Amino acid sequence: MKQHSRLALATRTAAASSLLLALCACTTIDRGTPSRSGPAAKPPDRAIEVQDRRQRLVTIALQEWTLWGRPRIEASGKLLGRPEAAALVTPRNEWEPDYTSRVLMYWQVLRGSDFQAERALRKDGSMVAWSAVFISFLMHSAGIPREVFLPSARHWDYMKRAYDFPDPAGFQALDASTTAPRVGDLICATRAWTATVVIRFAQLASQDSSGTYHCDLVVSVSPGLLGAIGGNVRDAVTWTDVKLDANGLLQPSPSRPWLAVLRNNLR
Numbered sequence: 001m002k003q004h005s006r007l008a009l010a011t012r013t014a015a016a017s018s019l020l021l022a023l024c025a026c027t028t029i030d031r032g033t034p035s036r037s038g039p040a041a042k043p044p045d046r047a048i049e050v051q052d053r054r055q056r057l058v059t060i061a062l063q064e065w066t067l068w069g070r071p072r073i074e075a076s077g078k079l080l081g082r083p084e085a086a087a088l089v090t091p092r093n094e095w096e097p098d099y100t101s102r103v104l105m106y107w108q109v110l111r112g113s114d115f116q117a118e119r120a121l122r123k124d125g126s127m128v129a130w131s132a133v134f135i136s137f138l139m140h141s142a143g144i145p146r147e148v149f150l151p152s153a154r155h156w157d158y159m160k161r162a163y164d165f166p167d168p169a170g171f172q173a174l175d176a177s178t179t180a181p182r183v184g185d186l187i188c189a190t191r192a193w194t195a196t197v198v199i200r201f202a203q204l205a206s207q208d209s210s211g212t213y214h215c216d217l218v219v220s221v222s223p224g225l226l227g228a229i230g231g232n233v234r235d236a237v238t239w240t241d242v243k244l245d246a247n248g249l250l251q252p253s254p255s256r257p258w259l260a261v262l263r264n265n266l267r
Contacts, residue, residue, distance in 0.1 A: 052267050058183060060142055071092075071233075075240055077234075091236060106130060106231070107133055131233070134237065135186065135217065159262065170266065171262050171265065172262070173201075174260065176188075176261050180244075186218070187262075188262060189252075190257055190259055192212045225242070227239055
């Protein structure tokens, strides 16, 4: 009788153990999900903060400048001495095949993928001026739509647009003699024969102001000095150091008679 009881007890114990194992096998334990009443989940280590359009514009300009070997000059055109670390990178020029291709990409962003490369060249084989094309490329790459910034192969086109239709949420043209530039703004100067004709900001009101200009994107501002990046400067994407007065205003030079600041109001 005792032997029969022991056998029954062993049978019940084995059955209970089998049931427990089966229940455990069917249960999923999610150790990575906090309880609803517990603290919020910790953000991943690789969380990405997306820059706004103004920040992206500056970041892309710096990336392009680095790609071209980080050439740097003064507003007078004098090549600046380069720190030892920067000297390890060779400045590039538009006539090198890889960089000619880069300039053609700027043109295609502006004109479309069916743009013929020959249209970017003069009869002597040199490249057509592409500084405004570069600025238009930056705007496109930063996600700034055409209705906010008018892309063009001529600086005057988008300068005139910003003058005639100032946009408090986009770009507005301001007098360089009274406006301190900020990071993300464009600074614009007259060039060649235009510099002898258009000498005052108010002249932009007239269609007769159409001519040759150059604009750079401001990427840094410090007391007395501004850094701006532009294309087709010494045949490359180049950083220019520009002197500022005590009020933060641009100091014109013979090679850069500053006329306008295109205020960037984007966020």
